[in-house]
Amino acid sequence: MPAATSLKRVPAKKSRASAQTTPSKTPARIPAWVRCSELEVANHDVDQQCRDYRDADNETLRAATKLWLKRELAFITNTRFSDPGMGAEVFAGTLGLSPRKTELGMATLRKSGIDLPIHLSRLCEAPLLKPEQEVMLFQRMNFLMHQASVHRSLLNPERPSRVRLELIERLVALAEWHRDRIVEANLRLVFSIVKKFVNPNNTFDDLLSDGIIGLMRAVEKFDFGRGFRFSTYATQVVRRNSYRTVVENQEDRQKVLGGLQDMEIEISDEKRSSAISEKRWHELRARMAVMLNDLDRREKLIIRARFSLGSHRKVHTLQSLADRLGISKERVRQLERRAMEKLRQMAGDIELPDLPVDAA
Known part of the structure; x- marks a missing residue:
């Protein structure tokens, strides 16, 4: 067979070198289907998002390559996405999205039963998708992300490719364009x-x-x-x-x-009820924030962590805070006690109980 004869003439050393050739040395090419008529509108919309690397130096290209290698590309894969000619097949059909309709957005606001700003109607002007359109959008979005992932795997920070970077950015932008059509619908x-x-x-x-x-x-x-x-x-x-x-x-x-109560700040039962108004709630929260900001860095951290305030989703133990701050457990206890005394003093200077009563 010709192929076998050809392989016999290749020296063993060259054969191993060929097998070790890294994928990143494969020259990047823009697939023809990327510029097909079915993607004309999408390409036009994402042109401003896609960066032009023609004048970029190697340092810029290397930095961009490293960023893309770190970025997560989420998609649902399909065994056929790697088939030759799959790109042309995916974009062979006509999507045929219906134009946005102002009356759809206005009708949504009326049906909401809530007094909403008129500008929100613009979010609901896209018609519902037909079943076949929905399938096409999801297939195209995931295929584009799959292709971007394939080309990203070929990136090499030591030998950055301008063409491949531009291709990846366009593929991701096109995938997000299809995602947005699903979201707005x-x-x-x-x-x-x-x-x-x-x-x-x-x-x-x-x-x-x-x-x-x-x-x-x-x-x-x-x-x-x-x-x-x-x-x-x-x-x-x-x-x-x-x-x-x-x-x-x-x-x-x-x-x-609960934190206000632990600081011995008097709040009536009516103000503790679940029906407390937004005005009162923001007043309490704003004043609480002011008092916490007057503490030093360690005191603020300890109070927030001990009472599970702000970004802390659970109550931290004295020992965990001691390990984090690099001090003893007893020292954390002392700082907590000192911070509580400061807050009680500040609470006495701020007239928290006298919040305005809402009209019935």
């Missing part, structure tokens, strides 16, 4: 879910922000190949995310109020 679903969790202590804006973040994570983790509609999966994710937000907010409020 499902924002009305988020509106319908989070409005059920709105109460005096949890505003619609905060819940909506968390809901959108949850929706974006759901898009990244959804496996379109299982045959389910995305809305079924997204509903559970957003609902669970909203519930967790409400619970965490309630726990934070209880921690702050």
Whole structure:
């Protein structure tokens, strides 16, 4: 066979060298399907996001290469994504997204039953996706991320490739463009879910922000190949995310109020109730923050950690704080006692109990 004859003529040393050739030496090429007509709109939209490396020096290219090697590229893989010609096949069909409609956004605001700013209607102007459009968007998004991951694996910081860096950035930007089309088509679903969790202590804006973040994570983790509609999966994710937000907010409020009580700050039963108004709550929290900021660095850390305030999600022991600060357990106890005395003194100088009473 010709192939076998050719292999016999290759010296053993050269054969080993050929086998050891690193993938990063493979020249980068822009696949033809990246510039296909089906991606014309998407390419136009992401052109401003994609960096031009034509005038970049080697140091800049090396730095960009290292950043891409550290970045996580999340996607749902598929065994066919590595098939030759898969790119042309994925983008062979016509997506045919419907244009945005202002009336859809206005209708969403009216149905919400909440007095919302008119600008939020723009978030809900994208029509719902047809089942086949949904599948195409998820397939294309994950295929683009898969291709970006493949080319990223070929990066070499010692021999940076301008063409490969530009290709990776465009592939990721195109994948995010398809992700955004899925997100905007499902924002009305988020509106319908989070409005059920709105109460005096949890505003619609905060819940909506968390809901959108949850929706974006759901898009990244959804496996379109299982045959389910995305809305079924997204509903559970957003609902669970909203519930967790409400619970965490309630726990934070209880921690702050408990901390005020431990500092011997008098708060009436009415003000401790779950129905405490946002005005009173922010007043208490703001004054609490002012007092904590008057402590020194170690005292502030100890009080926050001991009462599980701010970013601390659990109560820290004296020993754990001693290990962290590099001091003895007894010294931590002394600092805590000193900080509490300071806070009690400051509480006596700040008129916390006399908060305004809300109108019925």
